[in-house]
Amino acid sequence: MTVLDATNRTAAGAHSGAPGDAAAGLRIGPLELDVPVVLAPMAGITNTAFRRLCREFGAGLYVSEMITSRALVERTPVSMRLIQHHESETTRSIQLYGVDPKTVSEAITMLVAEDRADHIDLNFGCPVPKVTRKGGGAALPWKLGLFRDIVESAVKAAGNLPLTVKMRKGIDSNHLTYLEAAKAAEGAGVASIALHARTASEFYSGHADWTAIAKLKQTISSVPVLGNGDIWSGADALRMVEETGCDGVVVGRGCLGRPWLFGDLAAAFRGENTVARPTLGTVASTIRRHAELLVEFFDSEERACRDIRKHVAWYFKGYPVGGDLRARLATVESLQQLDDLLATLDWDQPYPGEGAEGPRGRAGTPKRTALPEGWLESRELGEAHRGQLTEGEADTTGG
Numbered sequence: 001m002t003v004l005d006a007t008n009r010t011a012a013g014a015h016s017g018a019p020g021d022a023a024a025g026l027r028i029g030p031l032e033l034d035v036p037v038v039l040a041p042m043a044g045i046t047n048t049a050f051r052r053l054c055r056e057f058g059a060g061l062y063v064s065e066m067i068t069s070r071a072l073v074e075r076t077p078v079s080m081r082l083i084q085h086h087e088s089e090t091t092r093s094i095q096l097y098g099v100d101p102k103t104v105s106e107a108i109t110m111l112v113a114e115d116r117a118d119h120i121d122l123n124f125g126c127p128v129p130k131v132t133r134k135g136g137g138a139a140l141p142w143k144l145g146l147f148r149d150i151v152e153s154a155v156k157a158a159g160n161l162p163l164t165v166k167m168r169k170g171i172d173s174n175h176l177t178y179l180e181a182a183k184a185a186e187g188a189g190v191a192s193i194a195l196h197a198r199t200a201s202e203f204y205s206g207h208a209d210w211t212a213i214a215k216l217k218q219t220i221s222s223v224p225v226l227g228n229g230d231i232w233s234g235a236d237a238l239r240m241v242e243e244t245g246c247d248g249v250v251v252g253r254g255c256l257g258r259p260w261l262f263g264d265l266a267a268a269f270r271g272e273n274t275v276a277r278p279t280l281g282t283v284a285s286t287i288r289r290h291a292e293l294l295v296e297f298f299d300s301e302e303r304a305c306r307d308i309r310k311h312v313a314w315y316f317k318g319y320p321v322g323g324d325l326r327a328r329l330a331t332v333e334s335l336q337q338l339d340d341l342l343a344t345l346d347w348d349q350p351y352p353g354e355g356a357e358g359p360r361g362r363a364g365t366p367k368r369t370a371l372p373e374g375w376l377e378s379r380e381l382g383e384a385h386r387g388q389l390t391e392g393e394a395d396t397t398g399g
Contacts, residue, residue, distance in 0.1 A: 008277045008351065026248045028224060029162025029191035031091060031119060034059045035269045036248030037237070037262065038194070039255065040228060041066050041095040041123065041166075044310075048086050049293035053286070054255060057276075058262025061093055066123050069098030069107035083116055095121040095166075099136050099389040101146075101153040108157035120158055122151065124167040124181065127200040133370035135389045138168040138200035141177040143381045144184060146389075151188040162191035166228070166250070169212050171369050172201040175376060178212065182220050194226040194250045203364035204253065214244040226250050232358050233261070234268025234275060253361035257314025259286065280319050281347025287315045291338055305332050318355030321345065 026036035037060035039046060044065065051062040064082060071079040085092040094117045098104035104122070111117045124147065126137030141147045155163045165185045170176035182193050195216050197208040208229025217225045227240045228250035237249045255261045260276035267274050278286070290311065294304035312329045325341065332338045372388045381389075 008279055008282065026224060028061070028119070028164060030160070031061070031162055031191075033061055033248075035266045036226075036241075037061070037265045037269070038226060038248065038250045039063055039262075040250045040252035041121065042252055044307075045256070047082070047294075047297055048084060048089070049290065049297040049304075050259070052086055052088060052293050053290050054259045054262050055088070056289075057260045058264075058266040060262060060265070061091060061119065062089070063093040063095050063119075063121055066095050066097045066126070069096050069100075069104045072096070072107040072110065073103055083111070085116075091119060092117045093119040093121065095123055096154075097123045097126065097131075097136065098150065099134075099140060099146075101149040104150050105153040105157040108154055108163075112157065112159055112161060117161060119162050119164070120154070121164045121166055121194075122154055124165055125196050127168065127203050127369070129370035132171075132200055133372065135372050135375060135385055139171055139369065139371055139375065140389075141167060141181040142171060142175060142375065142379065143385075144177070144180055144379055146381045147181055148184040148188065151185050151190060155189045163189075164192045164194065165190055166194040166196070168196050169199045169209065171371070171376070172199050178216060179219055182216055182225075186220050186223055190223060192224040192226060192247075193220060194228055196228040196250075198229060200369045202366050204361070205363045205366050210240060210244050213240070213246050217245045217247075224248060228252065230359075234264040237265050238268050253359070256360045257311055257317060258356075258360075259290075277351035279347065279351060280321075280345055280349035283315055283319060284342040284345055284347060287311065288335075288338065288342060291335060295335070301335055302333070305334060305338065308332065308338070314360050317360060318352045318357070320349060320352070 026033040039051065039054055039060060039062040041063045042065060046063060046065045054062055067079050067082050083094055094111065096104060096107055098107065108120055111120065124138065124141055128137065131137040132139040151165060167178055167181055169178045178195055185193055195213055197210055197212045210227065213227040224247035226248045227244055227246040231237050231240060231249055231251050232254045240246060240249055251261065251265065260278060264275045287308065291304055291308045294307050295301050298304050309330045309332060312326060316326060325344065329341050332341065372385050375385065
């Protein structure tokens, strides 16, 4: 079953601003994308099932959820499952998290030697406390020498595969790192740089600072700069390109429960004034399709049903689905039970409009970033902090 043809699309009116050069697509190293759109890696979300579902609606580069380099080197069962791609995924994109140049290099060497990827991205943007308190994620670029060593070793190990990086503005407004880190990454030979225009301390709160994306684009000239943050529609993507000059967009929370957003984005960059207006029936068939793909991914109906539960609120945001039914869907235990519950919906209910759009997912609130003691006292990496980094990678989920 596919839901691609079932998604209602209607005229959206004129877009504000033309997409410019981005309409021609995007080149990341040897990769040619029809549209300048990348699915952001999201832990526990962007597995093979979700990537396949998104591809049924649109085009772009679809990146795996974050995988820990050490776990991959150790070939843990979880990490080996996460690097698997369906045969329909013709561009196999994997995001790695790592804090040690040698381990990151070994993980990439493995991926290349075993022909398991066509593109590798490095995560330097995770704001989660359990990562940053050990000096990883968005905290790591503060140690610029370590950041440079990781990226340089990664590019060398990747060889002909495009190696890209994704980062945040910095730790907080007083400790910005993105411009220096981007220059180091450009010098190391990365194929593109993506910026989530928030600091780690902002988490996902407030509004993304698109002026930072513009500043980065003015600073980096030899490789594409991609913007990330607050893209909820095709019009938002075009506006980001117009206002910042970035070469493409990275979309994360905006597609939660809305895989058809990738169709909207593709249409927008093609200059087509149409957007998806899915009926409740289309949403129901999409969540059913998602569950099917999860069964195939996990090779377990029970695990698939447990996983689909977290998507329920996102899919039905704004739709007239009662609280009791939502609660029952969020505890579904089998595909048959899912079918029975979805059958009770009025599939002819039209698209509810604004209520189904806009921000989704947990934004969090601004807070002081958890960091190793004394982390901000020096840009150089001391031995004590090196030990904490290694410990942090061992504790990180994602493989």
